[in-house]
Amino acid sequence: xxxxxxxxxxxxxxxxxxxxxxxxxxxxxxxxxxxxxxxxxxxxxxxxxxxxxxxxxxxxxxxxxxxxxxxxxxxxxxxxxxxxxxxxxxxxxxxxxxxxxxxxxxxxxxxxxxxxxxxxxxxxxxxxxxxxxxxxxxxxxxxxxxxxxxxxxxxxxxxxxxxxxxxxxxxxxxxxxxxxxxxxxxxxxxxxxxxxxxxxxxxxxxxxxxxxxxxxxxxxxxxxxxxxxxxxxxxxxxxxxxxxxxxxxxxxxxxxxxxxxxxxxxxxxxxxxxxxxxxxxxxxxxxxx
Numbered sequence: 001x002x003x004x005x006x007x008x009x010x011x012x013x014x015x016x017x018x019x020x021x022x023x024x025x026x027x028x029x030x031x032x033x034x035x036x037x038x039x040x041x042x043x044x045x046x047x048x049x050x051x052x053x054x055x056x057x058x059x060x061x062x063x064x065x066x067x068x069x070x071x072x073x074x075x076x077x078x079x080x081x082x083x084x085x086x087x088x089x090x091x092x093x094x095x096x097x098x099x100x101x102x103x104x105x106x107x108x109x110x111x112x113x114x115x116x117x118x119x120x121x122x123x124x125x126x127x128x129x130x131x132x133x134x135x136x137x138x139x140x141x142x143x144x145x146x147x148x149x150x151x152x153x154x155x156x157x158x159x160x161x162x163x164x165x166x167x168x169x170x171x172x173x174x175x176x177x178x179x180x181x182x183x184x185x186x187x188x189x190x191x192x193x194x195x196x197x198x199x200x201x202x203x204x205x206x207x208x209x210x211x212x213x214x215x216x217x218x219x220x221x222x223x224x225x226x227x228x229x230x231x232x233x234x235x236x237x238x239x240x241x242x243x244x245x246x247x248x249x250x251x252x253x254x255x256x257x258x259x260x261x262x263x264x265x266x267x268x269x270x271x272x273x274x275x276x277x278x279x280x281x282x283x284x285x286x287x288x289x
Contacts (some may be wrong), residue, residue: 001045002043002044002045002046002114002288002289003043003044003110003111003113003114003288004041004042004043004044004110004286004287004288004289005041005042005044005105005106005107005109005110005284005285005286005287006039006041006042006106006284006285006287007039007042007102007105007106007109007143007144007284008035008036008037008038008143008280008283008284009035009036009038009039009040009090009091009097009099009102009143010033010034010035010036010097010098010101010139010142010143011033011034011036011096011097011171011173011249011250011256012029012031012032012033012096012098012138012139012142012249012250013031013032013034013202013215013216013218013219013222013247013250014032014199014202014218014221014222014250015031015033015137015151015195015199015250016029016030016031016196016199016200016202016203017029017137017186017192017195017199018030018154018155020155023155024127024128024131024132025124025127025155025159026154026156026159027131027137027155028127028131028137028138028151028154028155028156028160029137029138029151029154029199030138030151030152030153030154030199030200030203031138031150031151031199031202031203032148032149032150032165032202032203032206032215032219033138033142033149034147034148034149034167034171034279035142035143035145035146035149035279035280035281035283036097036171036173036277036278036279036280037277037278037279038090038097038173038275038277039090039091039098039099039102039106039280040087040088040089040090040099040102040103040105040106041087041088041090041106041287042086042087042088042103042106042107042109042110043085043086043087043110044083044084044107044110044111045084045085046081046082046083046084046111046114047082047084048080048081048082049080049081049082050080051080051082052076052078052080052081052082053082053083054069054083054085055083055084055085056069056085056087056107057086058087058088058103059087059088059089060086065085065087065103065104066133067100067103067126067129067133068085068087068100068103068104068129070128070129070132071104071105071107071108071125071126071128071129071130072085072107072108072111072125074124074125074128074129075108075111075112075115075117075121075122075125076111076115083111085107087103087106087107089103091173092179093179094179094181094182095175095179095180095249095252095253095254096180096248096249096250096251096252096254097173097249097252097254098136098139098143100130100135100136100139101126101130101135101136101139101140101143102139102143102284104125104126104129104130104140105122105123105126105140105143105284106284107126108121108122108123108125109122109285109286110289113286113289114289119144120157123140123141123144123156123284124156127141127155127156133183134182134183134187135182135183135186136182137154137186141156141160142162143284144283144284145162145164145283146279146280146281146282146283146284147164147167147279147281148164148165148166148167148212148215148279149163149164149165150162150163150164150165150203150206150207150210152203152207163210165210165211165212165215167212167279168278168279168281169212169258169278170258170261170276170277170278171256171257171258171276171278171279172240172246172256172257172258172264172265172274172275172276173249173254173256173274173276173277174236174240174254174255174256174257174268174271174272174273174274174275175252175253175272175275176232176233176236176253176255176271176272177232177233177253177254177272178253179252179253180251180253182251185228185251191226191227194225194226194227195226198221198222198225198226199222201221202218202219202221202222206218212245212258213245216245216246216247216258219247219248220237220246220247222247223237223247223248223250228248228250228251229248232271233248233255235271236255236268236271237255237257239267239268239270239271240255240257240259240264240267240268242263242267243259243260243263243264243267244257244259244260244264245257245258245259246258246259254272255268261276
C-alpha cells in the first residue's frame with residue numbers, strides 16, 4: 001500500500017530548550033518560528049515481510065536518514081514490514097529549515113495512514129526521534145500545526161501548547177555558509193546556557209506582544225546574544241533590514257527576511273543563494289492515499 005504526505009519546513013527565530021529525561025513527551029522547546037511552504041514530500045510503500053526492512057531515499061539517493069529511521073521504529077515497533085520511503089527535500093539540510101524533522105514527519109504521517117494509526121501516533125514518533133538524536137527540539141510539533149507559531153510550553157499535547165500569530169507573506173531565505181551540526185550545538189552545555197537565558201526572555205516578550213514586528217525584533221536579539229552568527233550573517237541581516245526585516249535561521253548559516261521583494265532579493269544575492277517561499281498555514285498533511 002502507498003501514501004504520500006507533506007510536512008512544512010520550520011524556521012526558529014528563537015528557542016529555549018526544555019528537557020524532561022523521564023518523559024520525552026514533555027521535552028522540547030519554548031520559542032517562536034515560521035512554517036514555510038518549502039519542506040519535505042514523502043512517498044511511503046509498505047509490504048509484508050519476514051523481516052523489518054527500511055529503505056530510505058532522499059532526493060533520489062539512498063540515505064541512512066537517522067531521524068526518519070528512528071521515527072519509523074518508534075511508530076511500528078517490532079512489526080515485520082518492508083517500508084520503501086522516497087523523500088524529496090525542497091531546502092538544504094543543516095541550514096535551520098527543519099528538514100530532518102519535516103522528512104521524518106512526512107514519512108510517519110504517510111506510514112501511519114497506511115497502517116491505520118493516528119496522526120498523533122505519527123507526530124509522537126517523529127518528536128521522540130528528533131529529541132533522542134538531538135537534531136531538533138520543537139520542529140516536529142511546529143511543522144504539525146503550521147503558521148507563525150509561539151510554542152508556549154514544550155513537548156507534545158496536552159503539555160505542549162501552541163499559539164498562532166496571524167500572518168501571511170512571502171519569506172526570503174538566503175543560504176550563506178556551510179551547514180551546521182545541530183546535534184553538536186544542542187549538546188554543548190556552554191553554548192546552551194545563553195540559549196536558555198535569552199530563549200526564555202524572548203518567549204516571555206513575544207507572549208506579551210504577539211506580532212510579526214516583535215517576532216523579528218526578538219529574533220535579532222536572540223541572534224546577537226547567543227553568538228551563533230558570524231560576520232557575514234550579521235552583514236546580511238543588516239543589509240536586509242534596510243528594505244524590511246531579517247534574522248538568522250536557528251540553527252543554520254542562513255537568514256530569513258521579509259520586505260520589498262525586488263530590493264531584498266537583489267541585496268541578499270550578494271551573500272548567497274536566495275529562495276522565495278511563503279508561510280504554510282495548514283501544517284503537515286496527507287496528500288494522497
